[in-house]
Amino acid sequence: MVAGHLQEKKGYFYIVLNYKDELGKRKNKWISTGLPVKGNKKKAEALLVEARKNFESPQQADKENLLFSDFMLQWLEMMKHQIEITTYASYSHAVKGRIAPYFKETGILLKELQPKHIQEFYRYELEVRGVTANTVIHYHANIRKALQYAFKTDLIPSNPADKVERPKKNKFVGSFYDKEEMNKLFEAVKGAPIELAVLLAAFYGLRRSEVVGLKWDAIDFKNKTITIQHTVIEVSVEGKYITVEKDRTKNKSSHRSLPLVVAFEELLLQIKEQQERDRYQYKNSYCTDYLDYIYLDKLGHRIKPGYITQHFPLVLERHKLRRIRYHDLRHSCASLLLANGVSMKEIQDWLGHSDFSTTANIYAHLDVSTKITSAHAMSECLQL
Template identity: 90%
Template sequence: MNRLFDAVKGDPIELAVLLAAFYGLRRSEVVGLKWDAIDFKNKTITIQHTVIETSVEGKLIIVEKDRTKNKSSHRSLPLVAAFEELLLRIKKQQEQDRYLYKDSYCTDYLDYIYLDKLGHRIKPGYIMQLFPIVLSRHNLRRIRYHDLRHSCASLLLANGVSMKEIQAWLGHSDFSTTANIYAHLDVSTKITSAHAMSECLQL
C-alpha cells in the first residue's frame, strides 16, 4: 500500500486514493465531500453528501444528493492529523488557484473539496479512468478502485477492530453485509494501529 501512496503523492487522484484506502469512502462520497463536512475544531469528517453519474435517456448526467447511499452511510469519522494537514494544503491551493486564474476559475463548486485547477468539481468517472493509468505508470498490481475500500476494512480487521465497528466505519446498512464480505480475512496479520496507518501515508 505504501508504494501506491508514494505513486499518487502530488497526483490529481491522490485525495481519492487516500480517502478510499484510509476512510473506506465510496467514489460518490469522495466526489461529494464538502468543506462543511470537515470539523477542524472537533477533528471529525462527516459523510453526508454524494455525487453520482447516472444515465437518463442515454445521456450521462451528474446527480447531487444531500444524503448517502443508505441511512448507515451517513457517518462521522475521526479526522486524523495527516488528513487534516492534507485538507488544509488543498484549501490553500484552491485559494491560490482562484487568485491565479481569476475570471477563468469556476465558482460554482466552492463548497466542494475535490476540484481541479480551474475549480471544476472532479467527476466520478474521472477517478475510474485515471486510477488504472496511475497503477500502470508505476508498475503496480492492477486492482479496482473499489478494492481500496476493501483494503481499508482488511487493515481495520487485522488491527483488531470488530466487524460491528467496521460496519459503522464503512457505512454498511446491515451487519451481514460486512460479515459476508470480510469474514474470510486473515486476522493473524497485525499492524500497529489505525493512527499508525495515517503516519505511514507520509502526507
C-alpha cells in the same frame, strides 16, 4: 362496467366514458349520441348505459396482441415518474439493454409468457453471453416487478416469474492491497490529481460518490471530525450522462462522522490554500459553482466520478502496481482494520454498511488470521 356520464356540448348530448390506460393514467372517451339536448335526456341515458356495458378499452383490445417486450418498455416508462433517476437508470439499462431486445426477437406475447421462457432467457445470458449470476438476479428483479404490475392490472392471470428459479448470488471476493502495497500506491499518487481520492478511499474507506461529494462544511477542524453526508454520482440515462447530487448517502448508516486525523487535517488545509491560490491566479476563468466542494481541479471544476475510475488503473500501470479496482481500496481499508484487531462491528460503522451481515459476508474470509492466532493461543494453553 366502465364509469361514464352525459355531457352537453353545443346543444347535443355526448357520452363520456372514464377508464385507465395500460400505465394506470385516467383517460376519457367521448361518443356523440346525435341527440339534441332538448327532450332527449331519457334516450341519452339509455345510450349511456348501453355504451358503458359494451365499452372495451384500448388496453383490453390491445392486450391480446401485446408483446412482452413492448409491455416491459411501457412499464419502464411508467416507473420513470415513480423512482429516483439513479434507480431508473439501472432499470433502463436492464430493460432497454437486454430484456426487451431479447424478447422482441422471440416475438412472444405477454399473455403467452411462461416460466420456461424466462428461464431460457436467464440460461442464454449466463451460458451464451457470460454475464454474472448477480446481473441475472438484477434482470429477474425487473421482470418480476413488471409482471406483478401486469397481474395486479388484470393483464395476466398470474405472475410467471414467481415460478422461475433465479441463480444463486455470486459470493464476493475482492482484491486487496496489503500495507506495503498501500504505501507504494501513496508514493505513486503523491501530488497527482487523484491523490485525494486514493487517500480517502484507502484510509476512510469512502465510496467514489462520497469522495466526489465531500464538502468543506463536512470538515469540523475544531472538533476534528469529518462527516460523510453528501454524494455525487453520474448515471447514464438514454445515452446521456447526468450528474446527480444528493444530500444523503447510500443508506442511513452511510451517514457517519469519523475522526479527522492530523495527516488529513494538514492535507485538507493545504488543499484549501491551493484552491485560494488557484482562484486568485485564474481569476475570471475560475469556476465558482463548486466553491463548497473539496475535490476540484485547478480551474475550480468539480472532479467527475468517471475521472477517478478512468485514471486509477493508469496510475497502477504506470508504476507497475498490482491491478485492482478503485473500489477495492475500500476493501483494502477493511482488510487492514481487521488485520489490526478491529472488530467486524467497528468496521461496519467505519465503512457505513447498512447492517452487520453486509460486513460479515464480504470480509468473513479475511478473519482467518485472527482464528489462527486463537488456535495458537489455545494450543499453547492446553498443550495438546
